[in-house]
Structure formats: C-alpha cells, structure tokens
Amino acid sequence: MxxxxxxxxxxxxxxxxxxxxxxxxxxxxxxxxxxxxxxxxxxxxxxxxxxxxxxxxxxxxxxxxxxxxxxxxxxxxxxxxxxxxxxxxxxxxxxxxxxxxxxxxxxxxxxxxxxxxxxxxxxxxxxxxxxxxxxxxxxxxxxxxxxxxxxxxxxxxxxxxxxxxxxxxxxxxxxxxxxxxxxxxxxxxxxxxxxxxxxxxxxxxxxxxxxxxxxxxxxxxxxxxxxxxxxxxxxxxxxxxxxxxxxxxxGGKNATVVAESAAVEEAADIVANGAFGVTGQACTACSRAIVHESVHDEFVEAVVARAEAIDVGPGDEYDMGPQVSESELQGTLDYVDVAQEEGATLETGGGKPEGDRFGDGYYVEPTVFTDVESDYRIAQEEVFGPVLAVVEVSDFEEALATANDSQYGLSASVVTADHGEAERFVTEVEAGVAKVNAKTTGLELHVPFGGFKQSxxxxxxxxxxxxxxxxxxxxxxxxxx
Missing domain, CATH: 3.40.605.10 (Aldehyde Dehydrogenase; Chain A, domain 1)
Known part of the structure; x- marks a missing residue:
C-alpha cells in the first residue's frame, strides 16, 4: 500500500x-x-x-x-x-x-x-x-x-x-x-x-x-x-x-585536465568515477575531459573501456542506476543528438540500454564523445547525465584556457605528475573547488563549498x-x- x-x-x-x-x-x-x-x-x-x-x-x-x-x-x-x-x-x-x-x-x-x-x-x-x-x-x-x-x-x-x-x-x-x-x-x-x-x-x-x-x-x-x-x-x-x-x-560544467605527464590509467579512473558516478546527476560531475594530445588516444581507449564495464540496472544490484525522471532522461538523449549534429564522435553509449531488467526505467548508457570543440553545446551546457565530452589540446596553456572557457565555475580537477602545473591549475582555474589528482565530485563537509561565475x-x-x-x-x- x-x-x-x-x-x-x-x-x-x-x-x-x-x-x-x-x-x-x-x-x-x-x-x-x-x-x-x-x-x-x-x-x-x-x-x-x-x-x-x-x-x-x-x-x-x-x-x-x-x-x-x-x-x-x-x-x-x-x-x-x-x-x-x-x-x-x-x-x-x-x-x-x-x-x-x-x-x-x-x-x-x-x-x-x-x-x-x-x-x-x-x-x-x-x-x-x-x-x-x-x-x-x-x-x-x-x-x-x-x-x-x-x-x-x-x-x-x-x-x-x-x-x-x-x-x-x-x-x-x-x-x-x-x-x-x-x-x-x-x-x-x-x-x-x-x-x-x-x-x-x-x-x-x-x-x-x-x-x-x-x-x-x-x-x-x-x-x-x-x-x-x-x-x-x-x-x-x-x-x-x-x-x-x-x-x-x-549548475556546473566541470572539467578534468589530463596533462601530458598524467598516468593514463589513473586519469581514466578519476574521470570515469567523476563522470558516471551517481548517473552523472551531480552538479560537480565531470562532464569535460581536457586531454593533452600526446596521451589522448590512450586515454580515450581507457575511459571508454571503463564506461563499457559499468553494469547498469536497478540500484540495489548494479553499478549505475537510472536517471530520476523521464524529462531528465530525454534531456540527456537530446544532448546526444545535438553532439552528433555538431560533429562530435560517439565513442560509446548514447542510448537506452536494452534488456528485460530495464523495463520502462529511465536508463541511459554511460556515454563518451570525442572530437569535441570547446564551443560545442556538449562542452558548454550542463547535461546532468552520464555524458563525457573529451576535448583534445596541444599543451597545458591551452588546457587551462579550455577549462576556463565556460559560463560555469563549480568544480575542476587536474591529473598531472608536474607539481608546477598543479600549482598553476589551482591558482588560475576559475572554479570554487579545485582538485589535484582527484575526481571533481566528492566534498568534505568541514570546508567551504560554492562556485564561481554562473555556478x-x-x-x-x-x-x-x-x-x-x-x-x-x-x-x-x-x-x-
């Protein structure tokens, strides 16, 4: 009852x-x-x-x-x-x-x-x-x-x-x-x-x-x-x-910068956890991976493998649950269409999973796009679903500028083995939360939380x-x- x-x-x-x-x-x-x-x-x-x-x-x-x-x-x-x-x-x-x-x-x-x-x-x-x-x-x-x-x-x-x-x-x-x-x-x-x-x-x-x-x-x-x-x-x-x-x-349009010196497997773990945890329905979720060209292909392969390994289904048994409502699901699917229309390449996901266990639930596959330009809507607008846009850059300067190329400024992270890059990032990134070698999600309760700009x-x-x-x-x- x-x-x-x-x-x-x-x-x-x-x-x-x-x-x-x-x-x-x-x-x-x-x-x-x-x-x-x-x-x-x-x-x-x-x-x-x-x-x-x-x-x-x-x-x-x-x-x-x-x-x-x-x-x-x-x-x-x-x-x-x-x-x-x-x-x-x-x-x-x-x-x-x-x-x-x-x-x-x-x-x-x-x-x-x-x-x-x-x-x-x-x-x-x-x-x-x-x-x-x-x-x-x-x-x-x-x-x-x-x-x-x-x-x-x-x-x-x-x-x-x-x-x-x-x-x-x-x-x-x-x-x-x-x-x-x-x-x-x-x-x-x-x-x-x-x-x-x-x-x-x-x-x-x-x-x-x-x-x-x-x-x-x-x-x-x-x-x-x-x-x-x-x-x-x-x-x-x-x-x-x-x-x-x-x-x-x-809102947020949170970025993780994957630097040239990053350990790629670690970076893929950090980004995947930030992008697909809680079905991407977090204001601090990672929705942009800004990746140095020298590690781009290796990173994409690794993060796609992690997305495809996520077992989607009801929350009491599986790794990733549904979106909260039909309107949220439809909003995510609409952004998948928009990204492809703009010229992004769908590497994995992008649809509703099929199978008896999904029924009429509001499920969506973990999704990764590449060939994303920073001015694409998929890189500028909050999706609020498990969708990751990968943006390729040629150096750390471009990576930092791309991370800041957003109306939002809530959370951001960098994966790097270069302490100088880490110091520059936490000083210059336009976000209320800045993390080094950690995912954009997850907050301590005894320190301040809040964003910059439209966040x-x-x-x-x-x-x-x-x-x-x-x-x-x-x-x-x-x-x-």
Missing part, C-alpha cells in the same frame, strides 16, 4: 489546504508509486512561515549547546534509520544502494558536525584603543530561513542547509524537490523525535509555485537555494529585491564554518565601564 506523507508545520504533521496530493515514482519502474505527498499552495507556505516566525525568539534565545544537543539526537535518530532511508532514497531518486547509503551517512555526519559547532558559537573579543572599554562581538541568528533544495541529493543538501541554520539559532521552512521529497521529511521527523520545539523547522511539499511563495514571503529573512542556474538567478533577484540575505548554488551568486559559501556565517549576523559591543 502506498504511504501518504504529510507536511510538517508548527510541530504537527498536517495535510495541505488544497486537499490534493502528488506521487513520487520509482525511476527503475515508473509505474510503481513510492509515496504520495501533499500538493501544497501559498496558504500552506504562509502557515509554515507563521510557525517559524512564532518560534524564532525562543529558539534564538536557547543556549547554543542545547540546540546542539537536539541536532545530535536527530543525527542519532537518522543513524538508527539509515538502512530504511537508504532504500527510500534509492527508490525515489535512483541512486545505487552504495551511493544512497553514502549520502544518508553524509546527512548524519553533517548533523553531528554542526551539533558540535554549537559549542564554538558566540563572538570574538578585541582590544579597544583606549582603556576602560570592553570591545567584543556577539553572533546572533538572522531570522526565518527559506530553504529550497534539489532532487539529486535529496537528504544531504537539506541537511547541509538545515543543520547550520538551526545550530545558529534560526528557524526554517524547507521546500524539497518534488521528485524525491521523502528523505527530507525524514530529517524533520528525526528532529521532532529529538525534541525540537514546535515551529522551529517546517517542511511543505509541492512544486515550483510553493518555492516561489516561500522566497517571496515578507516574514522570510534569508533564502538558500540549490538548483538550476536559470531558476537560481530568479530566486536571487526576487529575494534580494526584498532585502533578504540570499545564497544560490547552481553561484558568489555571496556566501555553504558547509564548514562558512555554512554558519550565512546564518549569523554580528553585533559589535562597546562596553565602557
């Missing part, structure tokens, strides 16, 4: 005012409904924001270590449900069991991390120029946070927004993406079990109009968004026009101490005694 999930508003599980629901389905078998969720509207958003605003003062005045204790208990609740949440994430989003389990564990770790960071909150003390004055700062929460999150990391991204917001003393309303909202609801369920006061965290499910109403609400003080560049820039303009503090992290509003970073900075504001105190 399909479960029907409710919104979480003011400490209670509630139905939407619309009385309507929508379904999430299994991308491996689209006819199978995973769960029904509330089809919320503006009135539901208003109720959630009212609840958050009403809880704001009491939560802000709760000692930070007490807030941390609740986050710690919520992390423990999530850990107890890890296997259940892993299965839910796999069924709604399509990740393999291993990938989903890793993401659930990351959410757990994030809550534990920010639970401990609450002990460090407070401010700083400085020396005044003259005597007789205590000079110090006091960090305080900003207010009500609107959090709008995507489907591709449906528990990790809500966690890395919600945990620092609550740790810093803000209240929040979360709107998860409609394709896979189940694990986001599980987070607030864990917080509820941990004793979070009513109204501090709220979740409303629905579609884009719900997110828009949340961003526009007068009682929202700050907005954090992760999603597409097109929507993100609209969110930022709307939020800042109303004087709200805002951060938006958006980000370049206002505030997420995760680590930077994640707390967005959710706090300092008051400077001059105490003359």
């Amino acid at each position: 399909t479960s029907q999930q409710q919104n979480y508003v003011g400490g209670a599980w509630t139905d939407s005012d619309t009385g309507e629901t929508f379904e999430s389905t299994d991308p491996t078998a689209p006819d199978e409904v995973v769960a029904e969720y509330q089809h919320s509207d503006e009135s539901d958003v208003a109720a959630a924001v009212d609840a958050a605003a009403g809880a704001r003062e009491e939560w802000a005045n709760t000692p930070a270590p007490q807030r941390g204790a609740i986050l710690r208990e919520a992390a423990s609740e999530l850990a107890d449900r890890k296997e259940e949440l892993t299965e839910l994430l796999t069924r709604e989003e399509g990740k393999t069991h291993a990938e989903a389990g890793g993401e659930v564990q990351r959410a757990i770790d994030i809550f534990y991390y920010y639970a401990e960071k609450t002990r460090d909150l407070g401010g700083t003390r400085k020396s005044a120029s003259g005597g007789g004055t205590d000079l110090y700062t006091v960090s305080q929460p900003v207010g009500v946070a609107a959090l709008v999150t995507p489907w591709n990391y449906p528990i990790a991204i809500p966690a890395w927004k919600l945990a620092p917001a609550l740790a810093a003393g803000n209240t929040a309303v979360l709107k998860p993406a409609e394709d896979a909202p189940g694990t986001a609801l599980a987070i607030v369920g864990a917080l509820d079990e941990a004793g979070l006061p009513d109204g501090v965290a709220n979740v409303v499910t629905g579609f884009g109009d719900v997110g828009a109403a949340l961003v526009e609400h007068d009682d929202v003080d700050l907005v954090s968004f992760t999603g597409s560049a097109e929507v993100g820039h609209e969110v930022y303009e709307t939020a800042t026009a109303d004087g709200k503090r805002a951060q938006c992290e958006m 980000s509003t370049e206002t505030w970073r997420e995760q680590g101490d930077a994640g707390l900075d967005f959710y706090t504001i300092d008051r400077t105190v001059y105490d003359a005694f």
Whole structure:
C-alpha cells in the first residue's frame, strides 16, 4: 500500500489546504508509486512561515549547546534509520544502494558536525584603543530561513542547509524537490523525535509555485537555494529585491585536465568515477575531459573501456542506476543528438540500454564523445547525465584556457605528475573547488563549498564554518565601564 506523507508545520504533521496530493515514482519502474505527498499552495507556505516566525525568539534565545544537543539526537535518530532511508532514497531518486547509503551517512555526519559547532558559537573579543572599554562581538541568528533544495541529493543538501541554520539559532521552512521529497521529511521527523520545539523547522511539499511563495514571503529573512542556474538567478533577484540575505548554488560544467605527464590509467579512473558516478546527476560531475594530445588516444581507449564495464540496472544490484525522471532522461538523449549534429564522435553509449531488467526505467548508457570543440553545446551546457565530452589540446596553456572557457565555475580537477602545473591549475582555474589528482565530485563537509561565475551568486559559501556565517549576523559591543 502506498504511504501518504504529510507536511510538517508548527510541530504537527498536517495535510495541505488544497486537499490534493502528488506521487513520487520509482525511476527503475515508473509505474510503481513510492509515496504520495501533499500538493501544497501559498496558504500552506504562509502557515509554515507563521510557525517559524512564532518560534524564532525562543529558539534564538536557547543556549547554543542545547540546540546542539537536539541536532545530535536527530543525527542519532537518522543513524538508527539509515538502512530504511537508504532504500527510500534509492527508490525515489535512483541512486545505487552504495551511493544512497553514502549520502544518508553524509546527512548524519553533517548533523553531528554542526551539533558540535554549537559549542564554538558566540563572538570574538578585541582590544579597544583606549582603556576602560570592553570591545567584543556577539553572533546572533538572522531570522526565518527559506530553504529550497534539489532532487539529486535529496537528504544531504537539506541537511547541509538545515543543520547550520538551526545550530545558529534560526528557524526554517524547507521546500524539497518534488521528485524525491521523502528523505527530507525524514530529517524533520528525526528532529521532532529529538525534541525540537514546535515551529522551529517546517517542511511543505509541492512544486515550483510553493518555492516561489516561500522566497517571496515578507516574514522570510534569508533564502538558500540549490538548483538550476536559470531558476537560481530568479530566486536571487526576487529575494534580494526584498532585502533578504540570499545564497544560490547552481549548475556546473566541470572539467578534468589530463596533462601530458598524467598516468593514463589513473586519469581514466578519476574521470570515469567523476563522470558516471551517481548517473552523472551531480552538479560537480565531470562532464569535460581536457586531454593533452600526446596521451589522448590512450586515454580515450581507457575511459571508454571503463564506461563499457559499468553494469547498469536497478540500484540495489548494479553499478549505475537510472536517471530520476523521464524529462531528465530525454534531456540527456537530446544532448546526444545535438553532439552528433555538431560533429562530435560517439565513442560509446548514447542510448537506452536494452534488456528485460530495464523495463520502462529511465536508463541511459554511460556515454563518451570525442572530437569535441570547446564551443560545442556538449562542452558548454550542463547535461546532468552520464555524458563525457573529451576535448583534445596541444599543451597545458591551452588546457587551462579550455577549462576556463565556460559560463560555469563549480568544480575542476587536474591529473598531472608536474607539481608546477598543479600549482598553476589551482591558482588560475576559475572554479570554487579545485582538485589535484582527484575526481571533481566528492566534498568534505568541514570546508567551504560554492562556485564561481554562473555556478553561484558568489555571496556566501555553504558547509564548514562558512555554512554558519550565512546564518549569523554580528553585533559589535562597546562596553565602557
């Protein structure tokens, strides 16, 4: 029997005012409904924001270590449900069991991390120029946070927004993406079990109009968004026009440079893992391999072999799962057609795999293109599927220029045995994350994360101490005694 999930508003599980629901389905078998969720509207958003605003003062005045204790208990609740949440994430989003389990564990770790960071909150003390004055700062929460999150990391991204917001003393309303909202609801369920006061965290499910109403609400003080560049820039303009503090992290067209000195087999492993992991549905996925001409042919042979060795199928048994929806699958297949029309050579993949196990699932083969020019759409636009464009270059100078030849600047990596090249790369690449001899995907939770150019509003970073900075504001105190 399909479960029907409710919104979480003011400490209670509630139905939407619309009385309507929508379904999430299994991308491996689209006819199978995973769960029904509330089809919320503006009135539901208003109720959630009212609840958050009403809880704001009491939560802000709760000692930070007490807030941390609740986050710690919520992390423990999530850990107890890890296997259940892993299965839910796999069924709604399509990740393999291993990938989903890793993401659930990351959410757990994030809550534990920010639970401990609450002990460090407070401010700083400085020396005044003259005597007789205590000079110090006091960090305080900003207010009500609107959090709008995507489907591709449906528990990790809500966690890395919600945990620092609550740790810093803000209240929040979360709107998860409609394709896979189940694990986001599980987070607030864990917080509820941990004793979070009513109204501090709220979740409303629905579609884009719900997110828009949340961003526009007068009682929202700050907005954090992760999603597409097109929507993100609209969110930022709307939020800042109303004087709200805002951060938006958006798309990527991430490159790995394979230098002349690179160990080719290692480079192929790094690129393939970055390009085809999580079905390429990561904003940090490697979608461009920029390869020196002297190792180009050997690299292509190696990376094609890795693509063809990937066993595609349902996430509980195979190496790579489906795309999340029919529209995402069709978008990837459309880019395959565009690449060939532009003159790129399809080395492997490019279609839907055939066989009984695939049924009507949203599967696509890991795909590699060569003979790609940097101005091709396949090298400039975000595909968000397991598609790799290989661009051949003649030297490191050209490789670096090609890596920077993008409107995006989220993550980039270089594979090289030359330390001088590595130093130049991390200094000159136009990306918020730069890696040496490592894949473009994969992030540590205790350091800042964010992009450059169209990948980000370049206002505030997420995760680590930077994640707390967005959710706090300092008051400077001059105490003359």
